[in-house]
Amino acid sequence: MDPKVTQTFERFKASLVRNDFDTCSKLLSQLKLALIQFKSLPPLFADGPTAVQELTLASKYSIPRDIFEHAVVLSVKMEDQDAFERDFFQLKPYYTDVGPRLQQSPQEYPILGLNLLRLLVQNRIAEFHTELELLTAAALENPCIKHAVELEQSFMEGAYNRVLTARQTVPHETYVYFMDLLARTVRDEIAGCSEKAYDSLTVKDAKQMLLLNSDQELFEYIQEEHPEWEVKNGLVFFQKAKDSAPCKEIPSLQLINQTLSYARELERIV
Amino acid sequence: MTQDVEMKEQPQVPATAAAVSNSVSSPTPVLQHLKEIAALIETGAYAREVRRILRAVRLTIALRRKLKAGVVSTFLQFALVAGSEAHTRLSAYLPKDDENDMEVDTASSAPQATVKHSPELEIYCYLLVLIFLIDQKKYTEAKACSSASIARLKNLNRRTVDVLASRLYFYYSLSYELTDSLSEIRGNLLALHRVATLRHDELGQETLLNLLLRNYLHYNLYDQAEKLRSKAPRFEAHSNQQFCRYLFYLGKIRTIQLEYTDAKESLLQAARKAPVAALGFRVQCNKWAVIVRLLLGEIPERTVFMQKGMEKALRPYFELTNAVRIGDLELFKTKAEKFSSTFTSDRTNNLIVRLRHNVIRTGLRNISISYSRISLADVAKKLRLDSPNPVADAESIVSKAIRDGAIDATLDHANGWMVSKETGDIYSTNEPQLAFNSRIAFCLNMHNEAYVKIKLWDITRFTPRIRRSDCFACGSVFPPPVPSRLPHPAIL
Structure with missing residues (x-):
């Protein structure tokens, strides 16, 4: 059994390097099927004499863990967020539940950081913080984790340009995919904020602020996302939401209803 | 709890009580108290009166400081049949000393030994020994004893045992927590919770749910805790203490998941409902409540930090609050660093990190109130933003604050200004009337x-x-x- 798994895994790694995704997914399914047969692996955790041996598959690092780590990387390369989530949750027990029994994986922090980034991109902030609580102080110091944590902070504060400059300083090449997605989210956020904060902007400034390359792109973006904006004389006008206007007349019907209900309640009390 | 059962048992009640008080020729007052408690339990067991057993547990807690090995072992001989399985097992946990005391009491309790004891009394003995072991800091023995008691409990299905059982669960978890091996009993607790649910033992369910939440939160497993909490059956609380704990855990979970309004409500309610004696618990509740209120953009009143017995414990949080109130990023940073060890041990460090955003907001609000027009460069300087491009940062921060409704202003990109809007007369709108109505x-x-x-x-x-x-x-x-x-x- 073992040599077969390792062989398949070697082929899987090779095709991952070649970016041959079809072969990769096919091999990955085979690998996952093979892993189910080991009883001491998650989710069963059967404690037996072969437990440690199965967990590591007689290697310096745990091979099952290695397989899922590669699966996560594959899903990022294939830009499949659902697969990422699935694979990550299959991988997680190897870090949390059986973590102490294995040697720490060099990939652990990059992958945890990647997951944080994914939650950020999908705007699942509550889950982001739940994951964050699980990390030790040492983990928080790791550049990969720190990157995601700082991004979240800048994102919350509204310092969007810091989010965008962070793209240049990604700690790991797999992060680029999510950073690009994040840039898109940031653009929507900026558009939402500008709409409230400015009366109008010049086309040039708007273009620069929304990180678009040409006027054409800007117009397309406005057309798609914010058709209510108006472009006139080289200026972009935002439609203002109406402020609460001073009340001109007394809302009599509403007041009568309220007063009657007070009277009814008071009668019940006295 | 039928009427006729009570009637039949009635005559027996004073009889047993009298017998006990006669037979005890007061070797020690503590032992006498224990025997009275035992009588109370026996009566409660016969009459199926849960409240008597509740009272017995309360009385025991009052006695716990006075317990000594000799007294406990004498009581075991009094309460349990000598040579029975429970007796031998429980006596093994007790240290052998105070020989004198033991001899005196064997004599006095010898005739009692033949009486068959009720399961309630046996469980009570487990509880007593467990409390004693924990108080004596004999945690390994406590662990063994609690595991044995849980194994024994699994075979008992009596409503009168439920009260004792719920206390046992608590000490079971406590003994494992003290030896830092909480994760070992998680599966067991889940199984016990399931059994309690099937038996409609609501007190047990309540206690076990809290223990499970505590267990999960001990390892920061907020996700699992929330999943369990939201799916466990809920009913009206039986015990105030358990309800307080539940509220506290709920508040913690909600804080982590950014549901600050609900979290604040739970935490404040927990702090208010907690008994006055539970100072440590109330301090914890207050610490979390302070942070949640800060995160909500509120500034807790000074009286919160000046509560009796809490001034010292809340000091770091008080200084932190001050920094947030002023809106000074530098001051906030130094305070957070200064007390970082406290925050780490309270596990609030990550929440403090979240506060940075609120500090900026408060500072921005102050600026917006004071100036009708201010350049973005000055805003950045006043907020002490440390970044390579402060003006651009300030601009986007201000625009987000405007969108979130934190400040009422507009931005002028061409000139790089922030222009605050005149605050209109609120009394010219319908607002006050609406607020009045909702109150x-x-x-x-x-x-x-x-x-x-x-x-x-x-x-x-x-x-x-x-x-x-x-x-x-x-x-x-x-x-x-x-x-x-x-x-x-x-x-x-």
Whole structure:
């Protein structure tokens, strides 16, 4: 059994390097099927004499863990967020539940950081913080984790340009995919904020602020996302939401209803 | 709890009580107390009266400081059949000393030994020994003893045991927590919770749910804790203490998941409901509540930090609050660093990190109130933003604050200004009237709810067959009936 798994895994790694995704997914399914047969692996955790041996598959690092780590990387390369989530949750027990029994994986922090980034991109902030609580102080110091944590902070504060400059300083090449997605989210956020904060902007400034390359792109973006904006004389006008206007007349019907209900309640009390 | 059972057992009650008080020729006052408690438990077991057992547990807790190995082992000989499985097992946990005491008591309790003890008393002995072991800091023995008691409990299905069992669960978890091996018993606790649910043992469910939440939160497993909490059956709380704990855990989970408004409500309620004696618990609640309120953009009053016995513990949080109130990023940073060890041990460090955003907001609000027009470069300087491009940062931060409604202003990109809007006269709008209405509605609602509760309490008190849930089910309670027209149940 073992040599077969390792062989398949070697082929899987090779095709991952070649970016041959079809072969990769096919091999990955085979690998996952093979892993189910080991009883001491998650989710069963059967404690037996072969437990440690199965967990590591007689290697310096745990091979099952290695397989899922590669699966996560594959899903990022294939830009499949659902697969990422699935694979990550299959991988997680190897870090949390059986973590102490294995040697720490060099990939652990990059992958945890990647997951944080994914939650950020999908705007699942509550889950982001739940994951964050699980990390030790040492983990928080790791550049990969720190990157995601700082991004979240800048994102919350509204310092969007810091989010965008962070793209240049990604700690790991797999992060680029999510950073690009994040840039898109940031653009929507900026558009939402500008709409409230400015009366109008010049086309040039708007273009620069929304990180678009040409006027054409800007117009397309406005057309798609914010058709209510108006472009006139080289200026972009935002439609203002109406402020609460001073009340001109007394809302009599509403007041009568309220007063009657007070009277009814008071009668019940006295 | 049928009427005739009580009637039959009635004559026995004083008899046993009298027998006990006669036979005890007061070797030590503590032992005498214990024997009285034992009698109470026996009566409670015969009469199926849970409240007697509750009282016994309360009395025991009052005695716990005075317990000594000799007294406990003598009591075991009194309460359990010598040579029985429970007796041998429990005595093994106790240290052998105080030989004198033991001899005296074997003599006095010898005739009692032949009486067959009830399961309640046996469980009580487990509880007593466990409390004693924990107080003596013999945690390994406590662990073994608690595991044995849990194994014994699994075979018992009696409502009168439930009260004792719920206490045992608590000490079971405590002994494992003290030896830092909480994760070992998680599976066991889940199984116990399932059994308690099947047996409709609500007190047990309540206790076990709290223990499980505590277990998960100990390892920061907020996700699992929330999943369990939201799926576990809920009912009206039986024990105030357990309810307080539940509220505290709930508040913690909600804080982590950014539901600050709900979190604040739970935490404040937990702090208010907690007994005055539970100082440590109230301090913890207050610490979390302070942070949650800060995260909500509120500034807690000074009185919160000046509560009796809490000044010292809340000091770091007080200074932190001050930094947030002023809106000074530098000051906030130094305070966070200065007290970082406290925050780490309170596990609030990550929440403090989240506060940075609020500090900026507060600072920005102050600026917006003070200036009608200010350049973005000055805003950045005043906020002490440390970044390579402060003006651009300030611009986007301000624009987000405007969108979130934190400040009322507009930005002028061409000139790089922030222009604050004149605050309009709020009394020219409908706002005050709406606010007034919602307050009146709140008060009326509060009155109605209190009324329903009092009414139901009366009913449940005088007619034991009606359970609270039945009254809620019949739907005729609301709107509340006028009290004087209802015949008072006591007269019937």
